[in-house]
Amino acid sequence: MTARKDLSERALGVLLLTPAALLLAAIVVYPVATLLWTSLTGVDNANPGAGEKFVGFDNYLRAFDDDRFWHSLWQTVVYVAVTVPAALLVGLGLALLANRPFRMKWPVRLGLLLPWALPLVFAGLIFRWFFEYQTGVVNDLLATVGIAPQNWLSDPTLATVAICTAIVWKASSFMALMLLAGLQTIPRSLYEAAEVDGATAWQQFVEITLPMLRPAIFVALIFRTITAIQTFDIPYAMTGGGPGDSTETLAMYIHKTTLDFLDFGYGSALAALMFLLSMAATSGYLRYTRRSAGREER
Amino acid sequence: MRLIFIALTVAALALPASAQQQQQTTLRIFTGGQQRPDVMRKIADEYQKKNPNVKIEVEVGGATSEAQQQYLTTVLSSKDSALDVILIDVIRPAQWAAQGWAEPLDAYLGSDKAKILPAYLKAYADADQVGGKLVALPYFADAQFLYYRKDLLDKYKRPVPKSWDEMMETARVILDGEKNPQLQGFSTAGAPIEGTVCTYLVPLWGTGSDIVKDGRLNLDTVEARQPFQLYGRMKQAGVLPKNIAEIPTDRIRVDFQAGNVVFAQNWGYFWNRVENDADTKVKGKVGVTILPHDQGGKSATCIGGWQLAVSAYSKNKQEAVKFARWLSSPEVSKMQAVLASHLPVFPSVYRDPEVLAANPWFADALPVVETAKSRPVSAQYPQVSDAIRSNMNAYLAGTKTTDGALADMKSRLKPLYK
Numbered sequence: 001m002t003a004r005k006d007l008s009e010r011a012l013g014v015l016l017l018t019p020a021a022l023l024l025a026a027i028v029v030y031p032v033a034t035l036l037w038t039s040l041t042g043v044d045n046a047n048p049g050a051g052e053k054f055v056g057f058d059n060y061l062r063a064f065d066d067d068r069f070w071h072s073l074w075q076t077v078v079y080v081a082v083t084v085p086a087a088l089l090v091g092l093g094l095a096l097l098a099n100r101p102f103r104m105k106w107p108v109r110l111g112l113l114l115p116w117a118l119p120l121v122f123a124g125l126i127f128r129w130f131f132e133y134q135t136g137v138v139n140d141l142l143a144t145v146g147i148a149p150q151n152w153l154s155d156p157t158l159a160t161v162a163i164c165t166a167i168v169w170k171a172s173s174f175m176a177l178m179l180l181a182g183l184q185t186i187p188r189s190l191y192e193a194a195e196v197d198g199a200t201a202w203q204q205f206v207e208i209t210l211p212m213l214r215p216a217i218f219v220a221l222i223f224r225t226i227t228a229i230q231t232f233d234i235p236y237a238m239t240g241g242g243p244g245d246s247t248e249t250l251a252m253y254i255h256k257t258t259l260d261f262l263d264f265g266y267g268s269a270l271a272a273l274m275f276l277l278s279m280a281a282t283s284g285y286l287r288y289t290r291r292s293a294g295r296e297e298r
Numbered sequence: 299m300r301l302i303f304i305a306l307t308v309a310a311l312a313l314p315a316s317a318q319q320q321q322q323t324t325l326r327i328f329t330g331g332q333q334r335p336d337v338m339r340k341i342a343d344e345y346q347k348k349n350p351n352v353k354i355e356v357e358v359g360g361a362t363s364e365a366q367q368q369y370l371t372t373v374l375s376s377k378d379s380a381l382d383v384i385l386i387d388v389i390r391p392a393q394w395a396a397q398g399w400a401e402p403l404d405a406y407l408g409s410d411k412a413k414i415l416p417a418y419l420k421a422y423a424d425a426d427q428v429g430g431k432l433v434a435l436p437y438f439a440d441a442q443f444l445y446y447r448k449d450l451l452d453k454y455k456r457p458v459p460k461s462w463d464e465m466m467e468t469a470r471v472i473l474d475g476e477k478n479p480q481l482q483g484f485s486t487a488g489a490p491i492e493g494t495v496c497t498y499l500v501p502l503w504g505t506g507s508d509i510v511k512d513g514r515l516n517l518d519t520v521e522a523r524q525p526f527q528l529y530g531r532m533k534q535a536g537v538l539p540k541n542i543a544e545i546p547t548d549r550i551r552v553d554f555q556a557g558n559v560v561f562a563q564n565w566g567y568f569w570n571r572v573e574n575d576a577d578t579k580v581k582g583k584v585g586v587t588i589l590p591h592d593q594g595g596k597s598a599t600c601i602g603g604w605q606l607a608v609s610a611y612s613k614n615k616q617e618a619v620k621f622a623r624w625l626s627s628p629e630v631s632k633m634q635a636v637l638a639s640h641l642p643v644f645p646s647v648y649r650d651p652e653v654l655a656a657n658p659w660f661a662d663a664l665p666v667v668e669t670a671k672s673r674p675v676s677a678q679y680p681q682v683s684d685a686i687r688s689n690m691n692a693y694l695a696g697t698k699t700t701d702g703a704l705a706d707m708k709s710r711l712k713p714l715y716k
Contacts, residue, residue, distance in 0.1 A: 046714075048396050048677075049398070151541055154543035155696075240489065242543065242544075242691050259372070261680050262393075
């Protein structure tokens with residue numbers, strides 16, 4: 001009797017899950033599977049009429065010999081290494097400010113939201129105008145203190161600095177929003193108790209705020225790292241990858257390989273490699289959080 | 299009175315109804331933001347008047363050739379039937395033929411093909427036929443010219459320069475005399491975009507050499523270094539804008555019409571804008587001539603222009619071909635010349651009095667367009683272009699030397715020219 005009931009309940013469960021599973025299969029599994037399959041095929045674009053043929057792991061092996069892949073990967077790593085910590089610091093500062101008790105909270109919250117709500121390409125174009133050689137506000141400011149105008153968008157180092165600035169500006173607000181949500185879950189009573197015990201503001205920050213905020217920080221870091229690995233829009237709008245290919249990211253190279261060069265096989269293989277990179281970064285964070293959570297329980 | 303009113307109302311109501319009984323076809327034409335979509339709209343309205351059964355929708359794409367193609371690649375790779383007629387850059391027919399995106403027009407034209415083609419400028423009739431198949435029809439011609447500030451040349455009593463060195467010298471004299479820190483001597487496309495391919499090719503062609511010779515890569519020559527050396531000298535002389543590696547095609551026009559450029563290398567559309575835009579400061583002060591060359595060399599220029607392809611996935615191919623054929627007629631060529639200073643694709647239209655009244659320089663433009671050269675023709679043109687422009691851009695930015703840029707260009711082009 002109970003066995004049959006279990007069975008019918010299980011059947012009902014399967015029935016209820018089926019629509020969601022089918023939807024996921026259609027919008028996640030199918031495209032990913034297609035991408036992986038495409039990455040194992042190749043088309044001769046000098047003669048696309050010959051059709052695509054199975055080439056095994058050739059596309060992946062090709063990446064290891066491709067200087068442009070390594071350079072764009074390196075450039076992506078630079079953007080991750082610079083913008084993830086920088087956006088965390090700026091975002092934390094903004095969240096702490098926004099969390100202070102004061103009247104008229106909404107203009108501050110709105111100000112925090114705006115950069116996040118702005119489409120990435122717009123942010124890229126706005127910063128491109130800021131850093132423009134002749135008419136940009138940055139060179140204008142430099143001129144007022146007697147510094148000669150700089151080639152912000154056509155010098156590889158300066159262009160990287162300009163792009164990182166734009167990314168940090170854009171990403172900090174999302175960081176701040178996530179951290180602000182975390183800050184608001186910390187009970188006020190903890191701070192009141194600490195004050196009674198004579199803890200300084202800094203001690204309260206280090207001993208209460210930071211540890212309590214840790215889960216929020218990790219979630220924010222995971223999100224930021226994954227989007228940093230996928231950096232595309234802002235450098236695309238600001239420099240188009242130039243000068244040469246010096247500011248080109250992996251995502252931009254994938255876009256170029258696929259949509260400009262029509263090399264769908266190689267582009268898919270590069271995309272699969274980028275996916276592996278995101279997976280590695282995320283699982284690194286997750287392992288760290290799990291380990292530290294385990295330590296606390298002990 | 300009342301009866302007449304009723305009769306008129308009934309007639310007015312009946313008219314569109316009978317028109318609706320005729321089959322209504324909607325055609326969608328795609329054009330880039332730089333190819334004067336406003337003029338395309340006017341031309342399409344004209345067509346609608348003549349063909350009341352056809353409704354034309356104009357879809358406007360990105361400003362650059364690359365941005366347009368990226369969008370078109372997604373549309374056409376997914377075999378989407380949304381677009382019927384598509385304006386494509388002159389560099390694309392080979393790729394479009396290879397990918398099967400363009401409906402071959404031979405069968406639709408039949409015996410007309412042999413009649414129509416000889417009327418066009420030869421370069422376009424050639425560019426639009428790939429492997430003997432007609433993949434597109436010419437819409438408007440284009441080539442790069444040297445635009446200059448007549449008033450400044452007069453002020454310093456300098457002749458219109460014939461050679462690059464002469465141009466550099468004149469630019470230097472004017473820059474020294476004007477003492478305007480905003481003023482640029484010579485501007486050309488330097489950003490990592492399609493136009494920068496011509497920035498490399500024009501001086502190379504001026505030497506009589508080319509990137510490809512008899513189907514093989516031809517970059518181990520002294521001439522292949524010449525463009526880098528030329529721009530290197532210009533940079534040293536302070537004639538190029540300091541941010542040359544950031545400058546896309548239309549930025550040159552913006553700077554020029556603000557009065558900040560002495561010499562500019564640009565396409566035909568430039569004239570109409572710098573002479574007619576509301577904010578132009580150089581109206582009546584602009585001269586146009588053939589591009590300079592090396593001492594002892596010959597002036598060369600890059601051929602441009604836009605072609606009308608019929609999408610292989612269109613559901614109204616008959617009507618689309620009919621519309622494309624009309625767009626590619628002397629009548630429309632003339633409309634474009636007058637409204638947008640688009641260079642005609644028919645030699646005869648260059649001598650039309652109305653066209654000449656709007657563009658006095660067209661009389662001298664014909665021989666330039668007739669001798670303009672094509673960028674390398676390849677089914678993999680985007681890779682060819684990327685190899686040239688990214689290295690030219692890196693050289694202009696000062697991140698690569700002549701040797702470095704040329705070596706990288708060669709190594710990227712080599713797999714494409716086996």
